[in-house]
Amino acid sequence: METRSTPLENRPRLPRIALSKRNRAVVRALNPMLVSYLEASRDLCDTDSILFGPALAVCRIIGAKVSTTGPATGQSSAISAWRKRIEERIAKARALIGRLIYFRSGNNNQLVRTVRMAFAFDKLSFVPAGYNAKTDGAHR
Incomplete structure (x- = not known):
């Protein structure tokens, strides 16, 4: 496979290998061979091309599976794990904000429990002392 002339986005994704x-x-056997090529490197793209070839060779020598069919596949097109976690937190925060706004407009018993659980989860105390005694008797 020719790698020097292949655009970066069309190269196969290399797997992680165990140390x-x-x-x-x-890797130690291939490192001395790279020195002269890296010294002649003109820019970062050239350096990337120089390093990709030996990395691909190492994967083939140790028997790691490398897809040779077109561009990189896998996680590059999927949503990354950190982005999913952030989006989930944002969705939970929006839902909690909606409940808090609803709670502020009028006390709904089930909603009060949800709000208390939310603040207990965050280890915050928003209910003043004696508040439970005033509200619990009023709703019965």
């Missing part, structure tokens, strides 16, 4: 003694030995 075993055998894998380190393969």
Whole structure:
């Protein structure tokens, strides 16, 4: 596979490899060969091309699976895990804000429990002392 002329986005995604003694030995054997090429490197894209070839060779030598069919596949098109976590937190925060606004407009018993649980989760205390005694008797 020719890698020097292949655009970066069309190169296969290389797998992560374990740092075993055998894998380190393969990498150590290839490192001295790269020195002259890296010294002649003109820019970052050229350096990337120089490093991609030996990385692909290491993967083939150790038997790691590399897809040779077109561009990188897998997680690059999917939503990353950190983005999913942030979006979930934003959705939970929006739902909680909606409940708090509803709570502020009028006390709904089930909603009061939800709000108390939300603040208990955050380890905040928003209910003044004696508030429960005043409201619990009024709603019965």
